[in-house]
Amino acid sequence: MGDALRVALAGLGTVGGGVIRLLDTNRDLITRRAGRPIEIVAVSARDRTKDRGVDLSRFAWVDDTASLASYPDADVVVELIGGSDGPALTLARTALDAGRGFVTANKAMLAHHGLELAQKAEAANAALKFEAAVAGGIPVIKGLREGAAANAIARVYGILNGTCNFILSKMEAEGRDFAEVLAEAQALGYAEADPSFDIDGVDAAHKLSILAAIAFGTQPAFGDVAIGGVRHVLAADIAQAASLGYRVRLVGVAEEGAGGLFQRVHPHLVPLDHPLAHVTGSTNAVVAEGNFVGRLLFQGAGAGDGPTASAVVADLIDIARGEYGASFAMPAHELIPAGKADSGERRGRAYLRFTVQDKVGVLAEIAAAMRDAGVSIESLIQRGEAADGGVMIAIVTHEGPERAVAQALERLRGSQSLVGQPLLMHILG
Numbered sequence: 001m002g003d004a005l006r007v008a009l010a011g012l013g014t015v016g017g018g019v020i021r022l023l024d025t026n027r028d029l030i031t032r033r034a035g036r037p038i039e040i041v042a043v044s045a046r047d048r049t050k051d052r053g054v055d056l057s058r059f060a061w062v063d064d065t066a067s068l069a070s071y072p073d074a075d076v077v078v079e080l081i082g083g084s085d086g087p088a089l090t091l092a093r094t095a096l097d098a099g100r101g102f103v104t105a106n107k108a109m110l111a112h113h114g115l116e117l118a119q120k121a122e123a124a125n126a127a128l129k130f131e132a133a134v135a136g137g138i139p140v141i142k143g144l145r146e147g148a149a150a151n152a153i154a155r156v157y158g159i160l161n162g163t164c165n166f167i168l169s170k171m172e173a174e175g176r177d178f179a180e181v182l183a184e185a186q187a188l189g190y191a192e193a194d195p196s197f198d199i200d201g202v203d204a205a206h207k208l209s210i211l212a213a214i215a216f217g218t219q220p221a222f223g224d225v226a227i228g229g230v231r232h233v234l235a236a237d238i239a240q241a242a243s244l245g246y247r248v249r250l251v252g253v254a255e256e257g258a259g260g261l262f263q264r265v266h267p268h269l270v271p272l273d274h275p276l277a278h279v280t281g282s283t284n285a286v287v288a289e290g291n292f293v294g295r296l297l298f299q300g301a302g303a304g305d306g307p308t309a310s311a312v313v314a315d316l317i318d319i320a321r322g323e324y325g326a327s328f329a330m331p332a333h334e335l336i337p338a339g340k341a342d343s344g345e346r347r348g349r350a351y352l353r354f355t356v357q358d359k360v361g362v363l364a365e366i367a368a369a370m371r372d373a374g375v376s377i378e379s380l381i382q383r384g385e386a387a388d389g390g391v392m393i394a395i396v397t398h399e400g401p402e403r404a405v406a407q408a409l410e411r412l413r414g415s416q417s418l419v420g421q422p423l424l425m426h427i428l429g
């Protein structure tokens with residue numbers, strides 16, 4: 001049995017607490033699998049006095065979180081604080097510069113600073129591991145970095161936010177309100193410190209940019225992700241989608257497109273015969289299409305203390321075994337700038353929902369905007385009273401360039417006939 005892997009742990013919230021519990025519960029098994037014990041030696045968080053339901057007295061408490069990077073004899077720093085910059089980034093930089101291994105669940109930091117941190121890790125010959133940063137407990141990073149490493153990936157897409165999926169599937173199953181279900185997701189520990197990151201699609205975009213870098217061998221390009229969230233999806237949209245044979249899911253998609261990489265997070269209509277339509281609750285699922293392996297589907301718990309801790313500790317076991325390679329599946333200098341694809345060239349079908357005033361000529365106005373932009377309508381459904389006194393019109397388009405739908409919506413912007421903003425959802429093809 002080798003010497004223990006000594007861990008300094010920053011952050012004792014949902015995930016940090018889960019890591020301590022997991023290491024306690026599965027201690028013997030983990031030691032046998034890793035070939036050596038994994039021991040937490042020091043911890044740090046904002047509030048020392050808070051009861052976290054775990055015994056912290058056996059670890060050294062460090063008030064100054066940044067100093068964990070140089071804690072005597074620590075081999076690895078685990079960062080479970082969160083935030084793209086601030087103390088998490090300081091800790092990452094200093095730990096890697098000091099040649100310590102670094103494990104994090106922090107997708108925001110990796111989306112913004114992943115390339116720099118990968119360069120630092122390589123320069124110091126240190127491990128930088130972040131399985132928990134994408135899709136919680138699902139070993140999708142390992143799956144793409146290792147299992148699918150021989151393949152050119154044509155497209156990677158999936159459900160990357162547990163909070164949104166929990167909300168959308170509860171709204172569908174129970175007909176409940178958005179705000180009420182969000183509060184439940186927060187209570188279960190799924191939501192980010194700032195839940196707008198979840199519901200506005202930012203968290204899924206962080207994850208998508210990391211996955212895309214690994215899948216396509218490109219530098220993480222979070223700024224190139226087109227982002228839309230679920231805040232404006234109504235129970236009526238979900239019911240309308242169901243009547244058409246779809247479920248509403250927040251889906252992130254990355255694929256090679258005209259002039260570069262296409263990356264988008266947006267609510268989609270997912271056909272009922274697609275596996276993503278059956279992913280419910282806080283479950284995540286990722287599909288990767290490889291040129292030799294074909295379609296891979298990774299599915300499992302995308303958030304919560306246990307699943308996320310499982311991914312963090314898996315990274316620690318890899319480090320204990322001495323099994324770690326390039327963080328983004330190839331050396332940082334091999335990652336090329338992604339470039340940004342022109343989404344207007346992309347072809348697809350769309351769902352459009354308008355709430356309009358119940359007056360003569362409204363339908364004709366919408367139809368004219370579609371016609372002039374070259375959008376072909378597959379079906380149009382008008383429903384009775386919407387919540388704000390208007391009438392709901394739902395349109396499903398035939399396949400066509402996305403630019404045409406954008407032009408039609410632009411033309412209708414500010415129309416006196418519309419009550420509020422239209423909602424666009426792409427249809428997963």
Ligand SMILES: NC(=O)C1=CN([C@@H]2O[C@H](COP(=O)(O)OP(=O)(O)OC[C@H]3O[C@@H](n4cnc5c(N)ncnc54)[C@H](O)[C@@H]3O)[C@@H](O)[C@H]2O)C=CC1
Pocket residue numbers: 010011012013014015016044045046047065079080081082083087105106107108132133136189190191192193302303304305308
């Ligand atoms: N909760 C989840 O299901 C998942 C979370 N993550 C990521 O894991 C990380 C941690 O998330 P949670 O455990 O949910 O967060 P949390 O809010 O439950 O815990 C954060 C911890 O960091 C500490 N902290 C905050 N600011 C600090 C500071 N300035 N200095 C020192 N300590 C500080 C807090 O005291 C707390 O112990 C985040 O990056 C999050 O995005 C990733 C996957 C799933």
Ligand SMILES: N[C@@H](CC=O)C(=O)O
Pocket residue numbers: 133135136160161162163164190191192198203302303304
């Ligand atoms: N807030 C995130 C947690 C995991 O990354 C989510 O809801 O998926």
